[in-house]
Amino acid sequence: MHQCESCSKEALESQVKALKDLIEVAKAVVSTLDLDTVLQAILNSAMGFAQTPAGSVALYYDQKRELSLHAHAGLTADFVKKERWTVTPGGLTEQVLAGGEIYFVEDIQETSFYNSGIVLEEGIRSMICVPLVFQNRTMGLLYLDDFVPRQFDREKLNLLSILASFAAMAIFNATLHKRTKLMAITDALTGLHNHRYFKQYFRQEFGRAKRYHKPFSIIMLDVDDFKSFNDSYGHATGDKVLIAMGSSILETIRSVDVGFRYGGEEFIVILPETRLESAIQVAERLRENVMNGTTKALRGQISRGVTVSIGVASYPENTDRLDELFNIVDTLLFQAKKEGKNKVHFKQGRLIPGL
Structure with a gap:
């Protein structure tokens, strides 16, 4: 009798501890709106809760049937180098997505359907896969890995599903917050960043270039004769030009470069760690791509697109001061306009404003 009471007391204490752990996990995952911080908190908490030495969190994009790795721990660089992948038909992930429930494998080598070479090469032998579902939408997947076969505590797996609900809600809130922040710094028409964000980003990146002695370039573009274009063809057609401008800029620049709609028909591209001669090449590609892109966008309405005049300047080649x-x-942009438009204008060596 006493032994049963002792067992019952131990079981109760174990449940209370698990619930306390769960509350700490919940606090961790809802304490921030930064998406990457949320995902790392989810992973760290879940690994501690399930007592696994490794794991990862991937966000899920339903339309593309694609996963994107955002947080990981305890795994080799080779294993996590693939940041995006599509769902494999018949695999574990597809089963979890279809079922919407926690799935666990206690010994991968004894599971006939599981044949992922990369997982076996990593030495993973047991795994828990947790769908992170909010309002019937799978936000992501949480993988908890161990390098030995093991039996998972069923009680903890049940509590893990509660953690998954908190985690999915936290991901939803953080994603919404990120989208809202992005809207505040994005030009709605072109999809480029706006003037307000340019001022912040320009100062930040120029400061970084000076601090680490890296080159830094800026390109400024202006649509030629845009006022007369709008007067001739109307503002709706003018908007089509600006949208095509945004697309042409995004398609031309590297992922580390950033494009801005500075105002009206004026655009800016910031090129970190880029010397003047490389920036000039980018500017020439922009000039051609804008002409081709706007021609394509206006096909059926007008026989030709628009041209742009471009100025290019660099640190430290032209100056070592931000405002200069x-x-x-x-x-330089004004001079490109003055000298016939549809040109890229730049100067070698140190310059002073006003030239």
């Missing part, structure tokens, strides 16, 4: 660099590129 902006004034120089602005002046």
